Structure formats: structure tokens, C-alpha cells
Amino acid sequence: MEGWDGTRDGEPSDLTRRRWRRFGAGGAKLMWGGEAVAVRHDGRANPNQLLITPRTVAAIASMRGELVAAHRERFGSNADGDLYIGLQLTHSGRYARPDVYDRPAPLAACTHPLLDRRFPAGVRVLSDAELDTLVDDFAAAARLARDAGFRFVDVKACHGYLGHELLGARTRTGPYGGALENRTRFLQRVIAAIRAAAPGLEIGVRLSAFDTMPYRKRARDHVGEPETRPPDARTPDAMPGFGVAANDDDLDAALDEARGVLRLLDGLGVRWICVTGGSPYYNPHVQRPALFPPLDGYEPPEDPLRGVWRQIRATAILKREYPRMVLVGSAYSYLQEWLPHVAQHNVREGLCDFVGLGRIVLSYPDLPADVLSGAPLKRASFCRTFSDCTTGPRMGLASGCYPLDAFYAARPEAVRIRDARTDARTVAGIDK
Numbered sequence: 001m002e003g004w005d006g007t008r009d010g011e012p013s014d015l016t017r018r019r020w021r022r023f024g025a026g027g028a029k030l031m032w033g034g035e036a037v038a039v040r041h042d043g044r045a046n047p048n049q050l051l052i053t054p055r056t057v058a059a060i061a062s063m064r065g066e067l068v069a070a071h072r073e074r075f076g077s078n079a080d081g082d083l084y085i086g087l088q089l090t091h092s093g094r095y096a097r098p099d100v101y102d103r104p105a106p107l108a109a110c111t112h113p114l115l116d117r118r119f120p121a122g123v124r125v126l127s128d129a130e131l132d133t134l135v136d137d138f139a140a141a142a143r144l145a146r147d148a149g150f151r152f153v154d155v156k157a158c159h160g161y162l163g164h165e166l167l168g169a170r171t172r173t174g175p176y177g178g179a180l181e182n183r184t185r186f187l188q189r190v191i192a193a194i195r196a197a198a199p200g201l202e203i204g205v206r207l208s209a210f211d212t213m214p215y216r217k218r219a220r221d222h223v224g225e226p227e228t229r230p231p232d233a234r235t236p237d238a239m240p241g242f243g244v245a246a247n248d249d250d251l252d253a254a255l256d257e258a259r260g261v262l263r264l265l266d267g268l269g270v271r272w273i274c275v276t277g278g279s280p281y282y283n284p285h286v287q288r289p290a291l292f293p294p295l296d297g298y299e300p301p302e303d304p305l306r307g308v309w310r311q312i313r314a315t316a317i318l319k320r321e322y323p324r325m326v327l328v329g330s331a332y333s334y335l336q337e338w339l340p341h342v343a344q345h346n347v348r349e350g351l352c353d354f355v356g357l358g359r360i361v362l363s364y365p366d367l368p369a370d371v372l373s374g375a376p377l378k379r380a381s382f383c384r385t386f387s388d389c390t391t392g393p394r395m396g397l398a399s400g401c402y403p404l405d406a407f408y409a410a411r412p413e414a415v416r417i418r419d420a421r422t423d424a425r426t427v428a429g430i431d432k
């Protein structure tokens with residue numbers, strides 16, 4: 001859970017460290033990635049994203065140490081022996097904004113007839129040679145992560161960022177585009193390079209296992225609607241995209257591409273997968289079901305519960321077919337008070353192996369400890385999906401749970417963010 005709050009050099013700030021300490025004190029044993037960390041400057045999603053280099057690695061290692069210390073302090077001196085902490089490595093590709101938060105500097109995997117229109121200054125497609133170099137950057141970053149004490153790295157392949165966009169680069173020619181075999185080449189090479197550079201480091205992958213057409217805000221009522229395919233892109237191979245489902249009846253078939261990736265990863269011995277879907281940039285209701293949209297979003301086009309169900313279903317289908325893979329499920333925060341019950345059911349019934357906590361870890365970081373100890377749950381801390389943790393960054397501010405975390409509620413930007421949410425809904429005619 002990224003906070004848009006690192007230093008300009010890519011080191012954690014006091015806010016980042018606070019978040020990681022709260023992860024550590026929360027009672028969870030698996031820390032999947034902590035947050036997205038760029039492998040080089042031009043791949044940062046914002047000027048405050050963490051960046052792992054020889055200069056920043058000591059600070060990132062000490063932040064990990066603070067997480068472990070917070071865990072030990074709360075749960076006892078030997079409690080950290082079974083902590084499993086990974087670091088998510090990424091290049092933001094099309095969504096890179098390394099220097100100014102509102103100035104995109106996209107480095108795409110391929111052109112996209114719909115998404116390119118959202119970048120009036122144009123989109124540059126990375127060359128094959130640049131991708132070859134980037135493989136080495138991932139390997140160097142992974143070696144640093146291992147030296148910093150991380151047990152595994154998550155090679156990010158989700159949410160529209162480069163690793164994900166490459167998986168859908170059907171329209172790209174050459175070794176990294178076209179058939180699925182080529183579209184997975186970058187991932188395969190990164191895994192091989194990490195193995196060579198950092199023996200002993202485990203590897204996981206966070207995968208957007210399915211997707212939809214990009215959504216946009218309908219002018220009339222601000223509800224999200226899918227964009228339509230351009231007339232010259234009616235056949236699947238004429239449009240980029242990975243596992244794009246036309247509707248929920250199509251979800252099982254759309255998972256065929258994810259099946260192909262899982263088969264490949266299984267063969268490579270990479271068995272830890274965090275399943276997610278879609279992207280926060282073009283279908284946020286799919287990626288993180290919410291009642292309230294962020295500033296750059298749209299009113300939900302469906303009951304958010306359907307979005308939760310879609311991710312549970314996709315994960316369960318893949319788990320059934322790849323039982324020896326270890327699958328983490330995502331998108332449970334909208335379930336609120338029901339989250340622990342659904343999580344317990346899903347793990348018990350083998351629909352997934354772990355339940356990942358996203359937004360709720362910002363509002364209620366010690367939910368795992370409370371659930372596992374049977375303590376009364378803190379109703380006032382449940383994430384209510386206000387999306388302020390996304391609206392903040394869209395305004396160039398740090399992320400955080402401004403409505404429910406007293407620390408952020410007391411910060412001056414809390415009022416600006418709440419007003420932006422209220423104004424957006426008033427304009428849309430929702431809150432009059």
C-alpha cells in the first residue's frame with residue numbers, strides 16, 4: 001500500500017515509516033510487497049514513490065527493520081521468526097510520473113487506441129533494447145532487496161503498469177509482443193535474471209488476472225461506462241489487453257490468459273501469486289470496489305459487492321485449477337464488518353490461501369490481531385471506501401486514511417481532500 005510519501009530521492013519519509021510500523025504491529029505474518037518500489041527513476045509512478053538504488057537501500061532496509069521491531073514489540077521477542085516480508089518491484093510504464101505529480105511521462109509497452117487519447121502530449125513505446133536493459137534493472141533491484149533483508153520480491157504484473165501492459169501487448173511486434181509466449185518474455189527474463197543475481201531470494205508475482213475495457217465517466221450523471229472498441233479493433237488481437245472480459249459471463253473464458261501465465265510460472269517454480277484485477281487508472285471499480293469514487297474516478301456502475309465477488313471468483317477458479325500454487329486474494333475491504341467472516345470461509349473452503357488486506361490496513365491496521373485474538377472489533381475503524389486515500393495523491397498530497405485515522409484527520413490537507421470529494425459529488429448532482 002503505497003503512500004506517495006517518500007522523499008524525492010526515493011527514501012522512506014516519517015510517514016512511510018509510520019505506515020510500515022503499523023503493518024508490523026497489525027498481527028499479519030505475510031507482508032506482500034509492502035508497497036510498490038520503482039527499480040529506476042523513470043519508472044516511478046509519482047515523484048514520491050520509493051526507489052531502490054545503492055543510495056536508498058540502507059533507508060529501505062531500516063524501514064523494514066522498523067516493521068519487524070514493531071511486530072516484536074507487540075507480540076514478543078521471538079514473534080518475528082515467521083514473518084515473511086517481500087518487496088514489490090515495479091516500473092510504472094504508461095503511468096510513470098517521476099518528476100511532477102501531474103505531468104505524465106508515459107513509457108508504454110505498446111500503443112493503445114483508447115488509453116493513448118488520455119495522454120495529449122503523446123506516449124512513447126519502450127524499444128526492445130530498452131526492455132532488455134530494464135530486465136537488468138529489476139535484477140539489480142532484487143539483489144538490493146535481498147541484501148536489505150527481504151525474503152522475496154514481487155515482480156509487479158498488475159494494475160496497468162509496465163509488467164501488466166506487456167502481458168497484454170498483442171499489437172506489439174518483435175520479441176515482447178504478439179503471442180502470449182512473447183508477451184510473457186519480459187516476466188520470464190526478469191525471473192531468470194533475479195535468480196542469477198540474487199540466489200536464495202524467493203519470487204512472487206502480483207497479477208491482474210482479468211481486465212475489462214477502459215471505463216470513463218458518463219457526462220450525464222458521472223457514472224462509469226465502458227469505452228467502445230474502435231471500429232478497426234473488433235478482433236481480440238487488434239486491441240491490447242490481458243484477460244479482458246466483456247462481461248461476467250465471460251470471466252471464466254477471459255481467465256485463459258492467466259491460466260497460461262500460471263502454468264508458465266509453475267514451471268519456473270514461482271508459486272506465490274497475489275491475484276488482483278484491472279487497474280486504478282481505467283477501471284477502478286474493478287480493481288478496488290468502493291462506494292465513493294476518488295477525484296479522478298466515476299460513480300460506481302455496479303454494486304461494489306459485485307466487484308468483490310468477481311475477484312473472489314477469479315481467484316477461486318485459478319486456485320481450483322492450480323492447487324499447488326499459493327494464491328492471495330484481494331479486494332476484501334468493501335466487505336467491512338463482513339470481511340473476517342468471508343475471509344474465514346474462503347480460506348477454509350480452499351478458494352484462496354491468504355486474504356490480502358488493502359485499504360483496510362490503512363484505516364484498521366490491527367484488524368488481523370483483533371480477529372485472531374477474538375477481541376471485539378473496532379467498528380469505527382472499518383474502511384468505508386471513501387477513496388480519500390486515492391484522492392489525496394491525485395491532488396499531489398500524501399496518501400492516508402484521512403477520514404478514519406486520527407493522525408491523518410488532524411493534518412491540514414484532510415479538509416481539502418474532504419471538500420474535493422464533496423464538491424465532486426455536488427457537481428455530479430449526487431449530494432445536493
Ligand SMILES: Cc1cc2nc3c(=O)[nH]c(=O)nc-3n(C[C@H](O)[C@H](O)[C@H](O)COP(=O)(O)O)c2cc1C
Nearest residue numbers: 001002035036288330331332333334357358359389
Ligand atoms: C492508497 C492505495 C495504495 C495502493 N498501493 C498499492 C501498491 O503499492 N501496490 C499494489 O500492488 N497495489 C496497491 N494498491 C491496490 C491494493 O493493494 C488493492 O489491490 C486494492 O485496494 C483492493 O483491495 P482492498 O479492497 O483491500 O483495498 C493500493 C490501493 C490504494 C487504495
Ligand code: SF4
Nearest residue numbers: 383384386387389401
Ligand atoms: S480513506 Fe480510509 S476509509 Fe477511505 S477508502 Fe481509504 S482507507 Fe478506506
